[in-house]
Amino acid sequence: MSSTVVAGKDVLDKPLKLLFPVWVVISLLIVLFPVYLVFMVSVAPGSALFGERPALFVEDPTLRFWNDILQRGDLWGPLFKSLAVASFTTLLAIVIAAPAAYVISRLPVGLRYGVVIGLLVTRMFPEFTIGVSVATRFARLGLIDTYGGLVLAHLIGSLPFIAWILVGTFETIPRDLEEAAQIDGASKMGTLLRVVFPLAAGGIAVASLFVWLYSWNEFLYARLLTTNQNTLPLQVFQAIDRGSRQQMATVAAVLTLPILLVVYFLQRYLKPGALAGAVKG
Template sequence: MNKLTSDHIFKFISFPLLLVIAFMMIFPVYILVKVSISEPSEVNTDHPTFLVHDFTLEHWKNIILTDKKTESGQIVYKINIDELTVESEKEEQIIITPDEQYTINGVTRKLTFLDGEMYKLNRSELQKVRDVSTTKKIFFGEETVQKLYLPIWKSFSVATLTTIIAIIIAAPASYVISRMPKSIGYMIILGLLFTRMFPDVGIALPIATRFVSWQLTDSTFGLILAHLIPNLPFLAWILVGTFQVIPRDVEKSAMIDGAGRITTLRKIIFPIAAPGIAVGAMFVWLNSWNEFLYARYLTTVEGTLPIKTFEIITTGSYFTAAAYSTILTIPIIIITFYLQRYLKSGMLSGAVK
């Protein structure tokens, strides 16, 4: 069998295989999106359809929007009704303005009228007010901020800061290791990988206990330190291989041209190693974004998005859980798509003068 025939066979087999792998990766994400935008009647059947037929955004509105509330926590309504006759229990006239309160079934509500006028209502007609009232929905209500936006922000900030700090620490260290004699560098790499032999669940509890004694619970800094524990060795292992393939002649040429060690690293070595650094940064960011165990131990009040998604899965409906899971997936797709520009082969070719 000649080389040309083997290449054709490889292409013939690899293409369907890639399609199967792509389908296996995309299918779970599609199911999440489908459940989050489908009516319950379409999903809660013995034979649910593959495509979306009854489209709805109610599940997303329930988690993204919230009722507008006043500073005292009372829901603000917009009322558009005709003037009504009023009498109180004592047969006294009641005048309700937009700044006053009324009570239905023991629940106090605050009124905001469309036209700003006053309405005269009696108690028997308060029910009519409730029937024609429309609750205003807003994006940044207190409930939505606490349940969605704050967890998203904490997950994003922790993942981003973890990635930046990990690169700042691991990149110079990996470069030094890559320039060591092979026997010494190999032992250091084995030591880095040795730290990953222990499962996180076995070391997370003692680490969390120590962090509690340091008062690092419910803090962004404590969570970043915890995320650096598994990600630093992993990133260093990736970057050592990246720096090893950069020819040393590149450094020598730069130094001949008058560049110092730091200048060579900053302007020559690190830009050449950008694809490997981008790969490592992407994996660190994704690991931190999806991390659950340390966040579970170290957060009691302000949880990350994986923690909030877990709470929704265990206590809420799976329609809301699907919407939360989709939100958890969206940044992963964006980050991967953005960093793929650096994942190009041949970046080191022609690097030697």
């Protein structure tokens, strides 16, 4: 053994060095190829898609399917519903969770940690266990197919999540600042509004993007609470169920585009804990 080991070098060194770039390129392809596929198929003419060996590149791209969904109008309803629901969910989530997160962040350490873990655990509950009851009640209250009903449902998943992120944000704001403001005569509420929240603006912005994304992608509650006014993810499912491959790919591309942009900006905030239960199949 010792003959092959000279100052930290060993038999694995050479093959690793040679294979490393190949492996990096392969893994990039594994990530990128599926995304490429959606956009490629959305501009593929029908003839390119069949046979046991569908073409990997489109030689004569067509915008027919993009024109179709943009003009036929059955995209606009779902697009608007998804936009509106995601935006209202985000807004309400901040209004409800930010003040609570501030108070939680000022609790004694042990208690604070318990509350935070409790928030995380509520996110691990299966949506169906909550959803079966919520959907039956909402049906009785006439909240099926309404924006409000879906916003209420999306808040179930968003609130613990945003509160959890914001507790972390508020923890980083020193209490001395609050005390200084209060010595200068500010009320508790005034201190919060003029000192604490402005300092937390960055964290609040990041947290809202996560919530917006969650609501934009959300499928399960949307499916339980919708009979005919689809959201965009439901529209994708409908296209999978009964559309052509290109229709499916086009709607899927519309749903994906804004997200790729947002994730690009969010990447440095992606920490493992933040994602616990946030993304799932």
